[in-house]
Amino acid sequence: MSPSGFFRICRPANSLVAGLAAIVAYLIATGTVVPAALLLFVIVALITAAGNVINDYYDVDIDMVNRQDRPIPSGTVTRGAALRFAVLLFLAGIAVSLFTTPLCIGIAVFNSLLLAGYAARLKSTPLAGNLTVAYLAASMFLFGGALAGLPGLVRMIPIAIMTFLAMTSRELLKDAEDVEGDAAGGASTLPIRIGVRKTARIALVFALLAVAASVVPSFWWGVWYLAGILVVDIIVIGSVYLSFNCDTPACVKASGASAFLKAGMFASLIVFTLSAVFLQGTL
Secondary structure (H helix, E strand, O other): OOHHHHHHHOOHHHHHHHHHHHHHHHHHHHOOOOOOHHHHHHHHHHHHHHHHHHHHHHOHHHHHHHOOOOHHHHOOOOHHHHHHHHHHHHHHHHHHHOOOOHHHHHHHHHHHHHHHHHHHOHHHOOOHHHHHHHHHHHHHHHHHHHOOOHHHHHHOHHHHHHHHHHHHHHHHHHHHHOHHHHHHOOOOOHHHHHOHHHHHHHHHHHHHHHHHHHOOOHHHHOHHHHHHHHHHHHHHHHHHHOOOOOOOHHHHHHHOHHHHHHHHHHHHHHHHHHHHHHOOOOO
């Protein structure tokens, strides 16, 4: 085992971006950032990292086929050590949440249990696993708003919905890329059930719905937000369309659709942040 393996298994970039999204959510919900919002960053980063670790713990057979460079298949972290590390991260995130609000605590505990359940069971369930991951991504915005109480959480619902739809699209594309490994690991994902081509087209439907939802905040942020989010929408639709005619996992992977869609979602976070800081109007 090596320290670098424990660092890598957390997927720190994803964890840090998730934490940042929670702070942005609080900023959007309230129009300001207070020192307590830093707790959101810590909680979300820890629980997201825990979810990444527990996912690798359960996915070792699949990763031996699809991701042999990951810490457990490569031998830099043992499977038992990964499980203990995941539990520690979950407990640390929940412990920090005790210094926030009851709503935040509830979301932190629920999401921790859902992450563990996803890795153990739901991931191999067609579509249910994809929808679970999409909810978890969207819940970062709900969690950030929840620090401001129930009104703050409600204000974040429109952005949570568009995040949910875009993440569902990306999760379907990722499953389409990983058909061989998922099948070897005994999973029964949507592309295994209905084929890669149909899955890619369903992914496009979810992306189009996300684009439609992304227009809603223009009613309070105005034309400058609309201009920025339309650029993001072009990236999102273009990304998913790259895989539209693919009928093999190799084609989906070569298209780069999942990676481009991830970039588009990160760009949307930038647009939300700039809009909350510089544009008039609140949710």
